[in-house]
Amino acid sequence: MLPLYLSPLGPPPKEDGSADLQHVLTVASDIGKSIENYTVIVNKSTVPVGTAERVTDAITKELKKRGVDVEFDVVSNPEFLKEGDAVNDFMKPDRIILGIESAKAEVYMKELYSPFNRNHDKVHVMGVKDAEMTKYAANSMLATKISFMNEIAGICEQLGVDVENVRKGIGSDTRIGYSFIYPGCGYGGSCFPKDVKALIRTSRESGFEPLLLDAVEERNASQKNVLFQKITDTYGSDLTGRCFGIWGLAFKPGTDDMREATSVVVINSLVKAGATVKAYDPQAMTESLECFDKGLFDDKNLILAQSQYDAVVGADALVLITEWKQFRQPDYKMLHERMNGHTIFDGRNQYNPEFVRGAGFEYFGIGR
Ligand SMILES: NC(=O)c1ccc[n+]([C@@H]2O[C@H](COP(=O)([O-])OP(=O)(O)OC[C@H]3O[C@@H](n4cnc5c(N)ncnc54)[C@H](O)[C@@H]3O)[C@@H](O)[C@H]2O)c1
Numbered sequence: 298m299l300p301l302y303l304s305p306l307g308p309p310p311k312e313d314g315s316a317d318l319q320h321v322l323t324v325a326s327d328i329g330k331s332i333e334n335y336t337v338i339v340n341k342s343t344v345p346v347g348t349a350e351r352v353t354d355a356i357t358k359e360l361k362k363r364g365v366d367v368e369f370d371v372v373s374n375p376e377f378l379k380e381g382d383a384v385n386d387f388m389k390p391d392r393i394i395l396g397i398e399s400a401k402a403e404v405y406m407k408e409l410y411s412p413f414n415r416n417h418d419k420v421h422v423m424g425v426k427d428a429e430m431t432k433y434a435a436n437s438m439l440a441t442k443i444s445f446m447n448e449i450a451g452i453c454e455q456l457g458v459d460v461e462n463v464r465k466g467i468g469s470d471t472r473i474g475y476s477f478i479y480p481g482c483g484y485g486g487s488c489f490p491k492d493v494k495a496l497i498r499t500s501r502e503s504g505f506e507p508l509l510l511d512a513v514e515e516r517n518a519s520q521k522n523v524l525f526q527k528i529t530d531t532y533g534s535d536l537t538g539r540c541f542g543i544w545g546l547a548f549k550p551g552t553d554d555m556r557e558a559t560s561v562v563v564i565n566s567l568v569k570a571g572a573t574v575k576a577y578d579p580q581a582m583t584e585s586l587e588c589f590d591k592g593l594f595d596d597k598n599l600i601l602a603q604s605q606y607d608a609v610v611g612a613d614a615l616v617l618i619t620e621w622k623q624f625r626q627p628d629y630k631m632l633h634e635r636m637n638g639h640t641i642f643d644g645r646n647q648y649n650p651e652f653v654r655g656a657g658f659e660y661f662g663i664g665r
């Protein structure tokens with residue numbers, strides 16, 4: 298048996314954006330209290346640069362208290378899986394990052410990953426701090442691509458350009474690529490928002506001003522308001538008596554996770570402006586009960602619909618927030634019959650504007 302201890306804890310973000318390492322350090326202390334023989338402590342969490350050193354200190358402290366001298370190594374092995382595709386990402390990783398300072402630990406880690414590393418060598422061995430930083434840099438790079446495209450979308454909209462054509466046009470350049478350049482109503486989830494904020498914090502603490510990362514974060518916060526902005530531009534700021542059907546609550550398709558989901562921002566803004574909201578999501582209905590003030594449900598300002606078509610009954614407009622496959626090709630005739638007004642706000646550019654307009658709807662996308 299390999300002498301490994303894998304830690305996939307979720308250090309929650311503190312109010313200032315930094316990662317709260319309390320749980321990670323508690324677990325480190327627990328390990329220090331219990332290990333008897335050589336152990337490799339593998340950190341799979343996304344944690345700030347320098348955490349492995351703090352984990353080492355916490356374990357050493359406990360070993361000293363016990364008066365024992367047990368050999369151990371701390372390895373940084375960040376996880377790159379995506380929600381909704383986790384098993385596939387884990388079984389077929391693009392790369393395996395190993396932040397290791399000891400040859401002994403490297404042998405064990407390579408053995409651990411050997412079943413996932415047969416086709417070609419995907420292992421990159423580097424310093425522990427380098428590995429910790431690699432995870433933040435990867436997520437921040439992806440978030441930057443999205444915020445960049447959302448910024449381009451905003452400019453396109455002003456100029457009467459269709460950002461979807463621009464997306465395909467630039468994606469075909471292999472240096473840019475097609476992935477993570479879909480404009481939309483903002484990125485959410487448990488990783489990008491938290492990790493960009495944490496890297497901003499780390500950077501500032503280190504004395505380096507993170508100008509670009511600040512902008513990535515600011516663009517995303519603003520992007521989550523774009524749909525509400527388009528709605529109030531259409532109906533005015535007082536939405537009393539208006540009803541909106543929302544398709545999609547999860548932060549992305551394929552999960553019921555609503556952490557940092559754009560739906561929460563949009564729905565709270567709509568209700569605050571006086572509107573009633575009917576929402577439907579294929580997986581996140583139960584989760585959504587925890588994500589809004591109970592009063593919204595009690596006062597029937599927010600109603601959870603039985604189906605995607607129930608959500609639009611009597612609605613002034615349909616607002617698409619999460620691009621689940623089942624929302625891709627709606628029955629426009631049924632929508633037309635059930636809705637009160639005939640407008641679609643497409644937060645993920647899922648629909649062909651000409652087709653939607655041809656079906657008798659007013660269409661608003663992102664950057665087109
Ligand atoms: N969610 C993802 O897709 C994903 C992908 C890659 C990396 N990560 C990183 O992995 C880490 C975990 O993320 P998550 O989304 O799974 O978080 P999560 O909050 O869903 O899960 C964290 C788990 O840790 C447990 N835990 C907390 N304190 C503990 C303690 N003291 N002892 C034992 N268990 C404890 C919690 O009960 C929970 O089950 C984070 O650092 C995150 O950035 C997440």
Ligand SMILES: O=c1ccn([C@@H]2O[C@H](COP(=O)(O)OP(=O)(O)O[C@H]3O[C@H](CO)[C@@H](O)[C@H](O)[C@H]3O)[C@@H](O)[C@H]2O)c(=O)[nH]1
Nearest residue numbers: 376377378379380443477478479481484485486488548549
């Ligand atoms: O072109 C794009 C791609 C994604 N998104 C949004 O970006 C967010 C994140 O999407 P995704 O990356 O698919 O989800 P996560 O499960 O959060 O995965 C990210 O975060 C994980 C946790 O760190 C990493 O392990 C993964 O590699 C990284 O992709 C979602 O709100 C998407 O809607 C866009 O707006 N446009």
